[in-house]
Amino acid sequence: MKKTESLSDFEQPSVTVDIVVFTIRDEELKILLVKRNLDPFIDKWALPGGFVRINESLEDAAKRELVEETGVKDVYLEQLYTFGEPKRDPRGRVITVAYMALINSNEITLKASTDVKETGWFSIKKIPPLAFDHKKILFYALKRLQWKFEYTPVSFSLLDDEFTIGQIQKIYEIVFDKEFDKRNFAKKILSLDILQEKGIKKDVSHRPPMLYSLKNNLPKIIEII
Numbered sequence: 176m177k178k179t180e181s182l183s184d185f186e187q188p189s190v191t192v193d194i195v196v197f198t199i200r201d202e203e204l205k206i207l208l209v210k211r212n213l214d215p216f217i218d219k220w221a222l223p224g225g226f227v228r229i230n231e232s233l234e235d236a237a238k239r240e241l242v243e244e245t246g247v248k249d250v251y252l253e254q255l256y257t258f259g260e261p262k263r264d265p266r267g268r269v270i271t272v273a274y275m276a277l278i279n280s281n282e283i284t285l286k287a288s289t290d291v292k293e294t295g296w297f298s299i300k301k302i303p304p305l306a307f308d309h310k311k312i313l314f315y316a317l318k319r320l321q322w323k324f325e326y327t328p329v330s331f332s333l334l335d336d337e338f339t340i341g342q343i344q345k346i347y348e349i350v351f352d353k354e355f356d357k358r359n360f361a362k363k364i365l366s367l368d369i370l371q372e373k374g375i376k377k378d379v380s381h382r383p384p385m386l387y388s389l390k391n392n393l394p395k396i397i398e399i400i
Contacts, residue, residue, distance in 0.1 A: 186268070188259075188267075188268035188269060188270050189226060189267065189268065189269045189270070190226070190227045190233075190269070190270050190271070190272065191224055191225060191226050191227060191264075191269055191270070191271040191272075192224050192225065192227060192233055192236045192237040192240060192271065192272050192273070192274060193221075193222040193223070193224035193271050193272075193273050193274070193309065193312055194207075194222060194223045194224055194237050194240065194241050194252065194273070194274045194275070194276065195222055195255065195273060195274070195275040195276070195312060195313055195316035196223070196241070196245075196247065196250070196275070196276045196277075196278060197275070197276070197277045197278070197316070197320055198277070198278050198279065198280035198283075198296065198333075199280075199333055199346060199349055199350075200280050200296055202345070202349060203298045203299070203300070203349065204298070204299045204349050204350055204352075205280070205296040205297060205298055205299065206296070206297050206299055206302065206313060207222075207223065207245060207247070207285075207294065207295075207296060208220045208221065208222065208223075208294070208295060208296075208297050208302075208303075208305075209221055209222075209223050209244050209245060209287065209290075209291040209293065209294050210291055210292040210293040210294075210295075211290075211291060211292070211306060212289065212290055212291050212292045213290065215264075215265045215266060215306070216306035216307065218292070219304065219305065219306040220297075220303045220304070220305055220306070221305055221306035221307065221309050222273075222305070222309045222312060222313065223240055223241050223244045223245050223247075223291075223294075224237070224240050224244075224271070225240040225243075225244070225290070227272075233254070233272050234252060234254070234274070237252050237272075237274045238252065243288050243290065244287070244288050244290055244291050244294070245285055245286065245287070245288075245291075245294045246283075246284060246285055246286030246287075246294075247278070247283055247285070250276045250278050251276060252274040252275070252276050253274060253275055253276070254272065254273075254274055255273040255274055255275045255312075255315065255316055255319060256272075256273050256312075256315055257270060257271070257272050257273070258270070258271050258272075258273060258308060258311070258312060259271075260308065263307060263308045264307060271307075271312075273312050273315070273316065275316045275319060275320065277320065277323075277329060277332060277333070279332070279333055280296065299317065300352075320350065321350060321351060324347060324350050324351070324399065324400070325398070325399055325400055326396050326397065326398055326399065327395065327396060327397060327399070328369060328389060328393055328397060328399065330343065330346050330347065330350070330399070331343070331389050333346055334346070336388055337373050337386045337387065337388050338386065338387060338388075339376060339384040339385065339386060339387070340360070340361045340364055340365070340384070340385070340387070341357075341384060343360075343364060344357065344360045344361075347360070347400065355400075360400075363399075363400060364399070367397060367398075367399065368390075369389060369390055369393055369397065370387040370388065370389060370390065371387065371388055371389075371390055372385055372386070372387060373385075373386040373387060373388050374386055
């Protein structure tokens with residue numbers, strides 16, 4: 176008779192989800208954090224997240240926790256990475272699956288739940304001490320975000336339907352924390368053939384720039400910069 180492995184033969188770690196939510200506010204790249212209302216790390220800032228329930232998917236758990244702790248909903252979440260260092264959580268063996276999102280925060284109203292004391296946007300340059308290994312998760316997510324800005328049109332999700340080349344460049348300078356040459360940046364963006372002209376921007380005192388919109392049915396991978 177064949178021997179069958181049973182779940183009871185193995186220790187069973189807990190599984191959590193943590194969500195890294197980026198936005199651009201006040202011309203800075205910012206991250207959404209929550210102040211914990213429970214031990215461990217009570218009163219410490221952390222990424223939104225929590226334990227996965229037995230009958231829900233990882234993505235459903237991430238969406239639920241994000242709504243429960245911050246009020247943020249209806250956002251696209253991308254699975255980022257799994258973090259499983261044995262001692263990453265003082266409560267025991269906990270594996271976390273991280274997700275990330277890039278949102279327009281002007282369309283979001285934050286609302287803290289009973290699990291957290293506060294919610295807030297923090298500049299990526301002024302991150303407070305974080306609970307667990309959330310600093311490691313955050314900077315892993317930042318590298319992924321920068322990669323997506325290099326090779327996908329994700330940056331355009333932060334713009335209005337019509338925008339200028341200068342507005343695109345400003346977003347890239349914020350995310351990469353460096354300046355780009357204005358002429359070379361415009362030349363590169365226009366050479367990609369992903370934009371269509373929408374007319375001259377009105378109501379400006381200086382030389383009016385051209386407005387653009389993003390074309391439809393773009394490939395998923397585009398070398399933007």
